[in-house]
Amino acid sequence: MFTYKFRKIGLSFFGFFILSVQSISSAFAQEGSLVNAGDTGWVLTSSALVLAMIVPGLALFYGGMVRSKNVLSTMMHSFIAICLVSVVWVFWGYSLAFGPDVGGMIGNLDFVGLTGVGPEPSEGSTIPHLAFMVFQLMFAGITVALISGAIAERMKFSAFVLFAVLWVTCIYAPLAHWVWGGGWLAGLGDLDFAGGTVVHISSGVAALVCALVLGKRNGYGTDNMSPHSLPFTVIGAGLLWVGWFGFNAGSALAADGIAASAFVATQIAAAAGALAWLSVEWGYRGNPTMLGAASGAVAGLVAITPAAGFVGPVSAILIGVGGGVVCYLGVFLKNKMGYDDALDVLGIHGIGGTWGGLATGLFASVGGGTGLFFGNPGQVVIQAIGVGATWVFAGVGTFVILKVVEGVVGLRVSKEEEVIGLDLTQHSERAYG
Amino acid sequence: MKLIQAIIKPFKLDEVKEALIELGIQGMTVTEVKGFGRQKGHKETYRGTEYQIEFVPKIKLEIAVADSRVNEALEAITRAAKTGSIGDGKIFVSELQSVIRIRTGETGEGAI
Secondary structure, three states: OHHHHHHHHHHHHHHHHHHHHHHHHHHHOEOOEOOOHHHHHHHHHHHHHHHHHHHHHHHHHHHHHOOHHHHHHHHHHHHHHHHHHHHHHHHHHHHHHHOOEEOOOEEOOOOHHHOOOOOOEOOOOOOEHHHHHHHHHHHHHHHHHHHHHHHOOOEOHHHHHHHHHHHHHHHHHHHHHHHHOOOHHHHHOOOOOOOHHHHHHHHHHHHHHHHHHHOOOOOOOOOOOOOOOHHHHHHHHHHHHHHHHHHHHHHHOOOOHHHHHHHHHHHHHHHHHHHHHHHHHHHHHOOOOHHHHHHHHHHHHHHHOOOOOOOOHHHHHHHHHHHHHHHHHHHHHHHHHOOOOOOOHHHHHHHHHHHHHHHHHHHOOOOOOOOHHHOOOHHHHHHHHHHHHHHHHHHHHHHHHHHHHHHHOOOEOOHHHHHHOHHHHHHOOOOOO | OEEEEEEEOHHHHHHHHHHHHHHOOOOOEEEEEEEOOOOOOEEEEEOOEEEEEOOEEEEEEEEEEOHHHHHHHHHHHHHHHOOOOOOOEEEEEEEOOOOEOOOOOOEHHHHO
């Protein structure tokens, strides 16, 4: 009975919501840019799906991979990232990324405080400007959260807070502007459907710089740092997979054929990535692991991200397989080189994003993109420029930001705090028992 | 009287228990323990990073037996716990000075 009542209330809310959207759309619609209910519904749903990738998805994915004394601090990184970015995005982040272009480099301050960003669609769009804004907000949030995998188990919480605010402002906003906000990479014809460069390369490269500047965890290479809860990580990977449909298919910004194409590409690239990682691992190590399957699926998802709306299903499988293999090598490389990117952000997002960005230039064939294999060799060059520019900008920028943060609050916890664990020393709480 | 402590593979516990019950052994204490011997633990691999897990989970089974029954108890444990591969465990036998049944106050072999 209670459930029934609750559902009735829920339905009437839903009905009210639809009515509101309709009345708003009729009230605010301008010439040539009408709000489309299907498109709007899909983009808002996708925004919520991308949020689910961050909390609880990434929080669980990363939280399971650390030791039990650091699980809360690691989950907190994802949680605080989306909280901070949400506020920054309203005040100045969205304006810097998507405000009117200044020299191809950054947006101006017209949209500060979301001035002029309302329920009416912007020109040429079929969704409310606010829907586009909040969808992009989630992307900014997950990018910052992704980086936290590299600094897990040793960064001061205050340092991460400051880092997150500076990074989304100084690195993410310009990069998003270059590719999606009418900046110089968009002008070149760079293809990045859902954020291979903006989200994955940028977070992966930032992660590498963070790992190098922070240094290794105390006891790295000698202590047992095996994941404390792989079931958390598997659930987290599953949520990432589910949320990625919002991330990729939502990036069509419409409920249309391109969205369906991106949706399909996303699914099969994830599956192919998991199979590829497992195959390499099984052949090379002798055992197929659950963590390997989860990592491979995420690698496939990362790789297909920039290509999702531009490729057919067979290309998507090849890109997914490539993602699984190159990311396995990326993680292998870390073990050889000895930097402590704790949760393999570079290995999976940086390397997978780089492969995906270049592969988009090879396999693009639908949705307005044409790659090398379909008669447009120039696209690979443009993709390489996009990838290279992102590596350099995110790499150098992150280094500068870390030095600033180091000067203001310091980067690492003390050795004693690290040994006790960040949950107790940074947050005064423990996860278990 | 002797105190027998057997460190065995966890999955062999049921067989060892059955073998001892067949002998008429009436009680035992079992603890989940971790340790290593010449086997030196095992390796676990996470995303290609290998960790040497030195302390392997084992079962410690403790029984007190009368001197006359020590040999058959040891033989039963050895037979039931053996797989023939590395890590089968060890049995320690030590003198047991006294036994007291708390409920009745009985002592000696009658209390076992």
